[in-house]
Amino acid sequence: MLKGPLHTSKVSSSRWFNRLFTLVYTIAILTLLYRHCRNLICLPSLTTLFLLVADLLLAFLWATWQSFFMNPVHRQVFPENLAQVANKESDYPGLDVFVCTADPFKEPPVGVINTVLSVLAYDYPTDKLSVYLSDDGGSQLTLFAFIEAAKFAKHWLPYCKKYNLLDRSPEAYFAKDLSPFPERNEILAMYEIMKSTIKDVMDKGTIDIDQFNDDRTIKALNKWTNGCTRHQHPTVIEVLLKHNEDKDVSGHYMPNLFYLAREKNKATPHNFKAGAINALLRVSEKLTNAPIFLLLDCDMYSNDPKTPLRMLCYFLDPNIDPDFGFVQFPQLFNNINKYDTYCTEHVLENRICTFGMDGLEGMSFMGTNAFIKREALLGKPTKGKWIWNEQNESGYDLALAHHVASCSYEENTKWGSEIGFKYGTLVEDAYTSFRVHCLGWKSVACTPDRPAFLGNMPVALNAFLTQAKRWYMGLLQVALSKFSAITFGVMNMNPLQALCYAYFQFRSFWCIPIIVYAFLPQLALINSSPIFPKVSDPWFSLYAFLVLGAYGKNLIDYLVAGSTLRKWWSFQRMWLILGCSTYLFSFLDWSLTTLGMSTMEFNVTSKVSDNEQDTRYQQGIFSFGVESPLFESINVAAIINLFAFLIGIGHVCIHNGRLEELFGQLLVSGFGVVIGWPIYEGMMLRSDPGKMPAKTTLKSVCVAFFIYLVFSWTF
Ligand SMILES: O=c1ccn([C@@H]2O[C@H](COP(=O)(O)OP(=O)(O)O[C@H]3O[C@H](CO)[C@@H](O)[C@H](O)[C@H]3O)[C@@H](O)[C@H]2O)c(=O)[nH]1
Numbered sequence: 059m060l061k062g063p064l065h066t067s068k069v070s071s072s073r074w075f076n077r078l079f080t081l082v083y084t085i086a087i088l089t090l091l092y093r094h095c096r097n098l099i100c101l102p103s104l105t106t107l108f109l110l111v112a113d114l115l116l117a118f119l120w121a122t123w124q125s126f127f128m129n130p131v132h133r134q135v136f137p138e139n140l141a142q143v144a145n146k147e148s149d150y151p152g153l154d155v156f157v158c159t160a161d162p163f164k165e166p167p168v169g170v171i172n173t174v175l176s177v178l179a180y181d182y183p184t185d186k187l188s189v190y191l192s193d194d195g196g197s198q199l200t201l202f203a204f205i206e207a208a209k210f211a212k213h214w215l216p217y218c219k220k221y222n223l224l225d226r227s228p229e230a231y232f233a234k235d236l237s238p239f240p241e242r243n244e245i246l247a248m249y250e251i252m253k254s255t256i257k258d259v260m261d262k263g264t265i266d267i268d269q270f271n272d273d274r275t276i277k278a279l280n281k282w283t284n285g286c287t288r289h290q291h292p293t294v295i296e297v298l299l300k301h302n303e304d305k306d307v308s309g310h311y312m313p314n315l316f317y318l319a320r321e322k323n324k325a326t327p328h329n330f331k332a333g334a335i336n337a338l339l340r341v342s343e344k345l346t347n348a349p350i351f352l353l354l355d356c357d358m359y360s361n362d363p364k365t366p367l368r369m370l371c372y373f374l375d376p377n378i379d380p381d382f383g384f385v386q387f388p389q390l391f392n393n394i395n396k397y398d399t400y401c402t403e404h405v406l407e408n409r410i411c412t413f414g415m416d417g418l419e420g421m422s423f424m425g426t427n428a429f430i431k432r433e434a435l436l437g438k439p440t441k442g443k444w445i446w447n448e449q450n451e452s453g454y455d456l457a458l459a460h461h462v463a464s465c466s467y468e469e470n471t472k473w474g475s476e477i478g479f480k481y482g483t484l485v486e487d488a489y490t491s492f493r494v495h496c497l498g499w500k501s502v503a504c505t506p507d508r509p510a511f512l513g514n515m516p517v518a519l520n521a522f523l524t525q526a527k528r529w530y531m532g533l534l535q536v537a538l539s540k541f542s543a544i545t546f547g548v549m550n551m552n553p554l555q556a557l558c559y560a561y562f563q564f565r566s567f568w569c570i571p572i573i574v575y576a577f578l579p580q581l582a583l584i585n586s587s588p589i590f591p592k593v594s595d596p597w598f599s600l601y602a603f604l605v606l607g608a609y610g611k612n613l614i615d616y617l618v619a620g621s622t623l624r625k626w627w628s629f630q631r632m633w634l635i636l637g638c639s640t641y642l643f644s645f646l647d648w649s650l651t652t653l654g655m656s657t658m659e660f661n662v663t664s665k666v667s668d669n670e671q672d673t674r675y676q677q678g679i680f681s682f683g684v685e686s687p688l689f690e691s692i693n694v695a696a697i698i699n700l701f702a703f704l705i706g707i708g709h710v711c712i713h714n715g716r717l718e719e720l721f722g723q724l725l726v727s728g729f730g731v732v733i734g735w736p737i738y739e740g741m742m743l744r745s746d747p748g749k750m751p752a753k754t755t756l757k758s759v760c761v762a763f764f765i766y767l768v769f770s771w772t773f
Pocket residue numbers: 158159160161165192194329330331334354355356357424425426484485486487488525529660661662663664
């Protein structure tokens with residue numbers, strides 16, 4: 059019996075209010091759908107059909123969203139009680155950390171080094187800790203950078219531990235003006251030298267091996283022969299730091315640090331990040347085989363060295379279910395502005411989806427920041443207490459590790475289909491998580507006050523919309539496959555949990571109702587044709603209830619989640635922007651890929667910062683700047699709304715009695731205009747480099763005019 063708990067959980071008391079709201083709102087939705095069906099039968103029209111389809115989809119997506127509110131759970135961990143189950147550090151299980159990078163130019167190595175150093179310096183027994191860097195760019199430059207990083211680590215780790223620093227990413231640490239310790243300036247100087255050495259090599263783009271005189275470096279860098287490219291190269295595994303051999307400057311052993319570039323050739327699909335993780339799983343199994351691994355994106359540095367102790371509160375709990383599979387920490391970012399302009403803080407995902415799923419079968423895996431039981435990727439949970447194998451201390455077989463990282467290794471195996479991370483989608487994380495939960499594994503969310511990990515989000519609109527397009531296209535691939543949440547999921551997991559997954563998988567479907575409501579009422583308004591009930595009609599109050607209820611509830615959710623009114627407003631704007639662009643284009647991408655007219659591509663998000671864009675973003679100003687079809691569709695919607703609103707005002711001024719009939723449409727287009735303000739500014743009122751390119755604006759005006767003409771004939 060434990061004296062103090064390792065973790066506790068509490069079901070949120072707000073669930074009763076939410077359940078009641080869901081019930082009342084469901085009745086209102088059904089009433090509206092009844093009205094559409096009745097209208098369609100009595101007075102069939104294309105407009106009613108569009109409204110019915112849009113509202114049916116809204117109802118479906120709304121229903122999936124409700125599942126997060128049915129049983130939210132909040133948990134707490136007590137690492138201070140760990141000593142009861144593991145009284146010495148040598149009782150801790152081994153931990154392998156996987157850090158993925160894919161392109162030294164989009165993901166500058168210095169940033170990746172910061173992530174790696176922040177985990178190498180974890181407060182975890184060094185003989186139990188191994189860090190693997192997966193370099194999917196197969197780049198000599200990255201390896202070079204890490205040879206330098208390994209040298210710096212021998213100074214950095216003892217410094218962190220001596221002063222018990224909280225910030226163990228050097229960049230984050232030096233950015234803060236903390237009270238200086240005696241060695242601070244010396245370490246800072248070393249860090250700056252490392253940075254400039256790497257920068258020089260990056261600027262040149264090649265490495266002159268002759269300049270080195272130590273054999274180990276020469277041997278490692280010589281693995282790149284002339285014909286090597288990022289798409290064609292042999293497996294490279296380098297042991298950069300070896301426990302039991304490499305010591306830091308204070309004489310303590312270092313954790314292991316491995317560099318891995320799996321073999322690539324053009325004939326074998328490499329399956330993007332999922333392929334990289336699977337190679338990591340196999341290689342690490344041959345080298346250190348820790349029972350738990352932590353997966354990190356290269357820009358997600360650790361912000362708290364005690365994080366592994368928090369996850370141990372679950373893994374070491376003697377009473378934990380044997381089907382317990384992973385602990386997910388939230389994805390938080392350190393560059394979000396106070397308006398959350400692009401809604402990249404993901405307030406609802408982090409504060410509602412997380413706890414909502416945690417109370418069902420467990421938080422979904424997010425691609426990074428998760429500590430996962432190795433077994434959870436190898437098959438179904440086994441019954442009985444979890445027993446792990448001790449790490450392989452007797453040395454390891456590097457030749458075997460090379461073998462399992464080769465292109466041909468996965469041929470005719472279950473890797474990617476039954477075991478490891480799953481292939482066939484651009485969102486290996488959401489899909490693998492879904493399949494793992496379907497097998498019966500459980501998970502929890504761990505949300506300490508001090509963020510466990512911090513990363514960066516894009517600060518230019520096109521970069522974010524493109525990144526999100528990749529996510530939603532990937533999710534669509536799952537939604538419309540035989541592993542869809544609403545078919546396979548409902549049959550293989552708690553149906554509410556399946557609905558949670560459906561909420562993500564079907565997100566692109568938002569584009570249909572959003573586009574219907576961004577164009578139909580407006581075009582009808584331009585043609586002075588009413589489509590909503592008159593203000594005096596009792597049906598109008600139903601609409602009013604539905605709209606106010608949805609927006610009001612959403613605002614409450616935002617505020618209860620600890621966010622602000624301003625951020626909520628940005629969310630409303632981005633929801634419509636995504637609906638008119640990203641969601642729509644992810645459908646297009648999905649169609650082209652499914653028809654075989656385009657191949658699936660994982661475009662790595664650039665982590666290079668641009669000062670001008672950063673400044674603009676911090677001021678809450680949109681960065682458009684580049685020509686993009688994603689902007690065109692947003693502009694067209696904005697133009698139509700403005701035009702409709704002005705014409706609508708004209709109609710009601712000329713014909714006194716029309717206000718009652720057209721009120722709903724005026725309101726919708728007026729809302730469009732208010733919410734679209736930054737877009738009008740970008741098109742007409744700004745002259746800085748972040749404005750909307752004139753060519754994009756011009757194209758949008760032409761398309762908007764064309765749509766106007768077509769609809770003028772139909773109404
Ligand atoms: O072929 C590839 C492509 C990407 N990556 C790595 O994958 C990570 C994520 O890539 P990024 O471009 O940063 O994508 P994001 O959209 O920011 O990533 C989110 O979405 C991904 C796909 O759903 C998840 O894998 C990530 O964990 C999640 O943070 C990065 O570390 C990359 O280096 C690879 O290792 N190999």
